Every structure is written in structure tokens, then in C-alpha cells.
Amino acid sequence: MSALDALRRPEYTGENRCLPCTVVNAVAVVLASLVTAPVSGPAALVVLLGGAALIAVRGYVVPGTPAFAPRLVRALGLAPYFDHLGSGATDERPDxxxxxxxxxxxxxxxxxxxxxxxxxxxxxxxxxxxxxxxxxxxxxxxxxxxxxxxxxxxxxxxxxxxxxxxxxxxxxxxxxxxxxxxxxxxxxxxxxxxxxxxxxxxxxxxxxxxxxxxxxxxxxxxxxxLPECPACGGPLVETTVTDGCCGGTMNPSETPTRRAVACDDCGTTVRDLGAVGVDEERPGN
Known part of the structure; x- marks a missing residue:
């Protein structure tokens, strides 16, 4: 596996990309580049291009993005420009x-x-x-x-x-x-x-x-x-799954995970059991 493959997070990019998270991260990268520019032009360019590349392949740069980006977008009155957030009217995405x-x-x-x-x-x-x-x-x-x-x-x-x-x-x-x-x-x-x-x-x-x-x-x-998976009829097991939104909660290498009951065959999550704590085992540990 190449270094680029290790960085990729397809579950947070493409059709799975969270647009508010992407916008917030893009703004953060641009601001970081502008702050760096008076000190070093080349360094500012590295920050800009490196941040853009990380957003492209991972979906995020700023740690904790899932916790604050959607709320920030709503607080700024920008929710109507992001369809999946809704606008607070009757056509808002259900909770x-x-x-x-x-x-x-x-x-x-x-x-x-x-x-x-x-x-x-x-x-x-x-x-x-x-x-x-x-x-x-x-x-x-x-x-x-x-x-x-x-x-x-x-x-x-x-x-x-x-x-x-x-x-x-x-x-x-x-x-x-x-x-x-x-x-x-x-x-x-x-x-x-x-x-x-x-x-x-x-x-x-x-x-x-x-x-x-x-x-x-x-x-x-x-x-x-539930006696079986409603989606495919497979067996249900307790497992951990990644959150659907991009970003980690502590650092960019971390993926937010939740305990869940899911199908052992098709992977469909049937029931959430709560977030995995920082001291608990994560998949791959």
C-alpha cells in the first residue's frame, strides 16, 4: 500500500463527502496559508496545496470537524446552501x-x-x-x-x-x-x-x-x-462502525467510531450502541 493509499478515506469523499465539513476545512486551509504568506511565500504555498490535497483524498484536515462544522454552518445562516442540512423549514432533512x-x-x-x-x-x-x-x-x-x-x-x-x-x-x-x-x-x-x-x-x-x-x-x-438483518437476512453481531461524517475527534489520523449492532454479511448497521471512548479499542488496534 502506498502512502497515498494510506491517506485515502473513500468513505468520507466522493458521494459520501460532507459539504459543510469540506467548506469549513477549505476556509481554514486558505486562512492558514494567508497567515503563513508574510513569513514565507513557499511555505504558504505548501500549506495551501497540502491542505487542498488532504481535503481531496481524506475529506478533512481540521481535527474535530464533525463536531462543529455543521453547527457552524447553521449558525452563520448558510444552511439553505447545503441541501443535506436543510433550512429549518418543512423540507428540512429529518433527524x-x-x-x-x-x-x-x-x-x-x-x-x-x-x-x-x-x-x-x-x-x-x-x-x-x-x-x-x-x-x-x-x-x-x-x-x-x-x-x-x-x-x-x-x-x-x-x-x-x-x-x-x-x-x-x-x-x-x-x-x-x-x-x-x-x-x-x-x-x-x-x-x-x-x-x-x-x-x-x-x-x-x-x-x-x-x-x-x-x-x-x-x-x-x-x-x-431483531432475529436477523432486515436488509439481507444475515446474522447480527456487535461491532464498531465509522461515523458517516468526515474527520477525527482528536487528530487527522483518527476515525470516529461507534459501537453498533450490524449485519455480519452485508455490514448494514441496525442499531447504535454509542460512541467508542478514547480509551476503548478501535478497529485495527
Missing amino acids: RASDDLAGEGHPAGGDPADLLGAMLDAGVLREGDDGDLFLADAFADAWTDEMAALRGLDVDALAAETAAVVPFDATGAPRFDGVSVEGEGRAVWLRPVHAVADVAAVRAMAGVGVPESLRAPAASPLRLF
């Missing part, structure tokens, strides 16, 4: 942390204990001898069958199926690399992998008699018990 079938502000079926009780009564979950909860075998089979039927759909069809199970009248469409359903002044955005998992879970719950009002609120919590 991916709220990737929930029932949608923000939904009535979550009352007390969580009542929701859990309904899952146990319907045979969705079972309780082990030590009090731990497990997915019931029959429900796991039904959920798996429903996911298999959904994963072959194109995104338009998946959006329509998602709109059919949300707890309000809605229409669905592909949006922001996911599935968006809107209606009655409410909106839900889901990653495709979660749309498959949640729609399948609702269908499987309907088959075992879970009350309709509880199905959508239960779908997201049930992801804790």
Missing part, C-alpha cells in the same frame, strides 16, 4: 435519531409496563427463568417471514407499505435516502432497514392479536430483539 415508526409525539400506548404486558400476553416476547426477555420463537418466525417479503420491494413500494401501518392517515415516498411518510400534520422518516423491520413487526403483531394502537409504538423497541 435520523428519531427513526421511529410511530413518529414524534405519538401516544406510546400508555404506561411502558402496559406495552410490555401486551407483548408478553400476545406471545411476542417471553420471559426467561432469570427474568430476561426473549423473542418468542413463533413470533420470530412470523417476523422473519414478513421481513423476507418486504426486503425485495423497491423503495417506492416500501414507502407505501410503511404509510399503510403508521398510526395516522399518510402517504409515503422515498426521501433523503430513506422512507418518508406524511399526513395529518405528522411525519415519520425511517432508514430503509428500519422500515423493513418495523413494517414487518407491525404485520407480525397483527397476526398474534396485539391491539392496533400498540403496534407502531412497539415496533421501535422490538428492534432490540
Whole structure:
């Protein structure tokens, strides 16, 4: 592997490039070059060209870029010029942390204990001898069958199926690399992998008699018990994954990582488990 290959970060460049991060880094490189110019013209040129090259092959230069660049762009009022940040209006990119079938502000079926009780009564979950909860075998089979039927759909069809199970009248469409359903002044955005998992879970719950009002609120919590990868049917494992935005948190050689549950076959992330701490092992260590 050449030195250039070692520097490359294709996951942060090309179509994966974060535009606000790139702009902030470009401005920083230009400013550093201007500061250096009165001292040494050749050194300023090296700073300018070297910084530009790093941005081109890595996607970033300034450490900590992911933490501050998007917020800085918004604070400067430049968000409307970056489509993936949105402008604060109704067409803003949904918050991916709220990737929930029932949608923000939904009535979550009352007390969580009542929701859990309904899952146990319907045979969705079972309780082990030590009090731990497990997915019931029959429900796991039904959920798996429903996911298999959904994963072959194109995104338009998946959006329509998602709109059919949300707890309000809605229409669905592909949006922001996911599935968006809107209606009655409410909106839900889901990653495709979660749309498959949640729609399948609702269908499987309907088959075992879970009350309709509880199905959508239960779908997201049930992801804790997913029997297989919704995207391909592969096995799920705990692993570490790189963040989608460019840059490290401490130095340019560092890549931000998160603990996650992901598919061992296709690599699709199903559930985040939190950021890897500075003292924890990172991939390749």
C-alpha cells in the first residue's frame, strides 16, 4: 500500500463527502496559508496545496470537524446552501435519531409496563427463568417471514407499505435516502432497514392479536430483539462502525467510531450502541 493509499478515506469523499465539513476545512486551509504568506511565500504555498490535497483524498484536515462544522454552518445562516442540512423549514432533512415508526409525539400506548404486558400476553416476547426477555420463537418466525417479503420491494413500494401501518392517515415516498411518510400534520422518516423491520413487526403483531394502537409504538423497541438483518437476512453481531461524517475527534489520523449492532454479511448497521471512548479499542488496534 502506498502512502497515498494510506491517506485515502473513500468513505468520507466522493458521494459520501460532507459539504459543510469540506467548506469549513477549505476556509481554514486558505486562512492558514494567508497567515503563513508574510513569513514565507513557499511555505504558504505548501500549506495551501497540502491542505487542498488532504481535503481531496481524506475529506478533512481540521481535527474535530464533525463536531462543529455543521453547527457552524447553521449558525452563520448558510444552511439553505447545503441541501443535506436543510433550512429549518418543512423540507428540512429529518433527524435520523428519531427513526421511529410511530413518529414524534405519538401516544406510546400508555404506561411502558402496559406495552410490555401486551407483548408478553400476545406471545411476542417471553420471559426467561432469570427474568430476561426473549423473542418468542413463533413470533420470530412470523417476523422473519414478513421481513423476507418486504426486503425485495423497491423503495417506492416500501414507502407505501410503511404509510399503510403508521398510526395516522399518510402517504409515503422515498426521501433523503430513506422512507418518508406524511399526513395529518405528522411525519415519520425511517432508514430503509428500519422500515423493513418495523413494517414487518407491525404485520407480525397483527397476526398474534396485539391491539392496533400498540403496534407502531412497539415496533421501535422490538428492534432490540431483531432475529436477523432486515436488509439481507444475515446474522447480527456487535461491532464498531465509522461515523458517516468526515474527520477525527482528536487528530487527522483518527476515525470516529461507534459501537453498533450490524449485519455480519452485508455490514448494514441496525442499531447504535454509542460512541467508542478514547480509551476503548478501535478497529485495527
